[in-house]
Amino acid sequence: MSTQQIPFVDYLELGDDPxxxxxxxxxxxxxxxxxxNACARCGAREFHRVPIATSGxxxxxxxxxxxxPGVPVPFVAAVVDCDxxxxxxxxxxxxxxxxxxxxGMKVALTTYVTGVDDEGVEAVNYGFRPVEG
Incomplete structure (x- = not known):
């Protein structure tokens, strides 16, 4: 039996290569x-979807x-440059x-289950983990 998963945010693509x-x-x-609806830099109104590098x-x-309340601390919030x-x-x-x-720490995208609803559907979020070397 396969567990159903949904991304925590719309811009996270799950699957074999999150x-x-x-x-x-x-x-x-x-x-x-x-x-x-519009670009904050130039005001244009057309966009296309692009994948983001998974390391940075x-x-x-x-x-x-x-x-x-309810948010476990401490945790590290970061801005990661992904290419x-x-x-x-x-x-x-x-x-x-x-x-x-x-x-300058090298990191890689990772996903983790952040919650499960009453039907057993897992909400999957993303973060970055340190990369060796």
Whole structure:
């Protein structure tokens, strides 16, 4: 029996090769996650979907120690440069202290189950995990 899974966000593609998909402006190539009516950079209104690289480097991060009720802390929130596209995500499978997270850290996209509904459908989210070397 196969477990049904749904992506936590519309721009996460699941399957054999999970990856993120951005909306790219056909006029200026600006990229956005989620639906857009117009480009914030140039005002154009046409977009096409493009896959985003599944590996990258940490460009900024913060270790979150206070969050909304029910959100486990601490966790690492980061901006990851994926071959020129900035992705905001949490870092997973890493100790949440400055000795284990650093700018320029190589990371790779990963997915994980973040919840299960009453019918057993799994909601799958994404994050980035450190890459050896």
């Amino acid at each position: 990856h993120l998909v951005a909306e790219e402006c056909t006029a200026c190539a600006a990229r956005y996650f989620g639906r857009r 480097e940490v460009r900024a991060f913060t270790i979150v120690t206070f969050a909304a 020129g596209t900035s992705v905001r995500a949490n870092l997973v499978d890493v100790d949440t202290d400055p000795d284990h997270v650093h700018l």
